[in-house]
Amino acid sequence: MRERMRMLALLALVLGLAGPAGAAELDLTLSTGAGKPVSDAVVMVRPDAGHGSARLAGPFVMAQKDTQFQPYVLIVPVGAEVSFPNLDPFHHHVYSFSKAKTFELKLYGQDQTRKVTFDKPGVVALGCNIHDNMAAYIRVVDTPFAARTAAGAAVVRDLPPGPATVTIWHPFLKAPDNEITRRVTLPASGALRLSVSGDLKPSRLQRGAY
């Protein structure tokens, strides 16, 4: 998994280099009130000036492997098509009752892939009807400026300067809709550092990832 993340980071870097020069950057750190770094949170930046035609690039994959969803949190743009490959030698029954997208991928076997298109922004909680311990989240975002925290830190690049709304979401964040919102003014260039703290609800379904 770590390898995959590194690959994604490399991808982002490539995308960043391709973007307009002199763009701003948001360096976010998220920790609990006790100072523990929080992973698997999604940071979304919505500049007041809009985001033009920029768009998060695919492909978007939510694999099932070792009776787990991988990744735990997946960020996809509105309208993205996410494939659900089954890498386990047995069946899974992937479902979601979330408002953003309700679907059901009935029992499918190894190396079979199902695809689902997420056409509304929001949170889609995924479960497997067969395996209770499987859970994952797809965050359908309406902004190209989004990133996931790893070890409590995330970097959002190529941001246009000016005022913007920063939204931080985590499936167990103790906040309305599990979201914390901050207004920031992005500089013309360079990094804006933002430290946010937020406690998590206790849940036995939480991953020990952070």
Place this chain on the structure above:
Amino acid sequence: MFRRLSTRLTVLYAALFGAVLLVVSLAVFFAISNAAQRQVRNELSATGTVFDQVWSLRSDRLREGASLLSRDFGFREAAATHDAATIGSALDNLKRRMGVDYAFMVDAEGQVAGARFAPADAAAIAKAFDGADDPSGVLLLGGEPYQLVSAPVLSPDLIGWVVFAVKLDDKEMRALERLSSIPLSAVVLHRTAGGAWTASHAPAELMAPAVRRVITDGLKARAMPQVLDLASGRAAALVKPLPVLEPGGGAVLLLRYPLAQALAPYRPLLIIVGLLGVGGLAVVSWGSWLLARGVTRPISELDAAAHRLQRGEEAQVEIAGDDELARLAQSFNAMAAEIREREQKITRLAMHDNDTGLPNRLALERRAEALAEGQGPGAYVCAAGLDRFAHMRGAIGHALAARAVRMVGNRISGLAPACGVARISTDTLSFVIAADDAEAAQAEVQRLLELLEQPVRVDGEAIDVALSVGLSPLAPDAVGQSIERATIALDQARAGRRKLALFDAEAYGDPAANLSLMSSMLGGLASGEFQLWHQPKFDMRAGRISGCEALVRWNHPTRGLITPDLFIPMAEETGHIRALTEWVVGQAIADQRALAEAGHHLDVAVNISGRILGEPDFLDFARKALADAAGRICFEITETAVIENPDVAMAMLAAFADMGVSISIDDFGAGLSSLAYLKQIRGHELKIDRSIVQDVTESQRDALIVRSTIDLAHSLGLKVVAEGIETAEVFQVLAAMGCDHAQGYLVARPQPLSQLFEFLAEDHPRLRNYG
């Protein structure tokens, strides 16, 4: 404490056995009681453990049921999509299937779906499920404890819980009670806001403070049964804490088991032990009573025999066996026999005269008493005295005299069968005759005397018998006195030289009263009841009153004037004469002084009893008393006084004379006059007795005696005083005969001192003229 030995022994043994029995019974009871309590505790602990498992199983079962629904894909979909109808029907279905009181869903916001609750209960549920993981435990709904079990609804996020609630009511408790091997009772108690423990359906006695304390202790010491005192009795109790959903709330399961019930199976055993004890006690009591009676019966018999012996009855004890008690009985019998023998001997000795073998006075009294009771009036006691017995005894000897008395006695007993005869003194035999009156009695005695006064033959010698008899009526209530009076009558007969005399009470006087008179004499001397009267003496030659004789008078407060003739002889008999004489001497000296101070110098004469002359220390008194005499004191003494104890008396008279006291020989010519003593007495004066003086004018012989006496006295150097001169003729004759002094009514009667003063103040030409 116990008067009977057998009772004491029985009680002792029974008490000892009872004490041992009590100890054994108590030991058995406590052993059983402890065993039962231990068993109850063990059972309670075991039941507690079973309960834990049952509770856990039940929770698991409910949770399984809830879980079944909460994991159902369709239900999760309905829950996620808020399909209330589907949720409600699913819960309802499950509620019926599981047989629970409530099945409902609580969402993540604490909202209840699928059941309706009062707002307070809904709030309590919401609070219980706020931020909890699969909550499970006891919660009060509508004031009743419910067991709540929940299962999470994950879709896949936690969107709520499926909750089952089972009421912990009596039915549940009974079901729990049935799980135990002992018949215990279970109840769920919950803590109220005030901290008290209560239950809606529990008995009121569980609201007692003792229960609260047991719960508090029970929560500290888990799984340890305790003892709980309830109104219905003592019980073993086990407190099991129950998980609670309400923060700050509390719920416990209280299992209790009455100890009385625990002991119930042992009751027959205890009853048997008790019955054995009572039976044993009865047997031991009966046995010890038998044993004690065996020991004490001989003792009781001895006790009774001793009492018989005390009353003088036959006192032999039956002897059984040969133990110590039998030997004691043997000794007792021997002792009783000896005592009776001795008693008979003593009785015989007490009742008989030793010399003659005749019954004695005591025996006569006994018989006379019996006779008086039976016969009533008409009996007379006779005291027959052998005349001149002393002479007879002197002549024929003691033994023969006694034999003669016995023979007379036998003769009497042959003639007067009324109650036999008794020897009541050496020469006196007494018997009782029947007679209607004194005359008849005297006649009967006269008749008897003729028969009795026949000579008796002693060793072939005929001895004359002469009897004098005293008679007294037999008083039934005073037999002793009657006998006494008969003897007095005998004395009276002899004094009167008669053969026969009836008791004369008048002649006898009243000796008892006289005795009391003597006892009051000393008091009378001190309190002035006595007085000195003086009878003047006329000096025929000088023609004047030259002296006086002091005579004592007793003015008794109750008996009046008592004559000296009565009290002087009594005083001599009782020894009071010494005190009386001392008083008289002292008073005479005082009176003489009083007279001397008035100018009358008189010689004062005092009569001195012959008794006094036997008491040499009277000299000391006389010496002291006479030291302050104002004139001459004369002691008048009778010749007979000297005759009784001549040597001492003579010495004393000599001592008096040396002291300067005149000695006057009193009553000369009245009694026995011994010229031998007259010669020896160092006298100064001779008083011729009135019995001779009074007839001096009538009888030539008396005149001759008087004249000779006067001449004799004068020739011995004694003055002569004539007593009892009552006529002038006698006075003149005596004066002519040369008599020195005259005393008598013609001169003056005895008179008190005050009158004597008056008498002396007069001149006495009359007396001088006689001369």
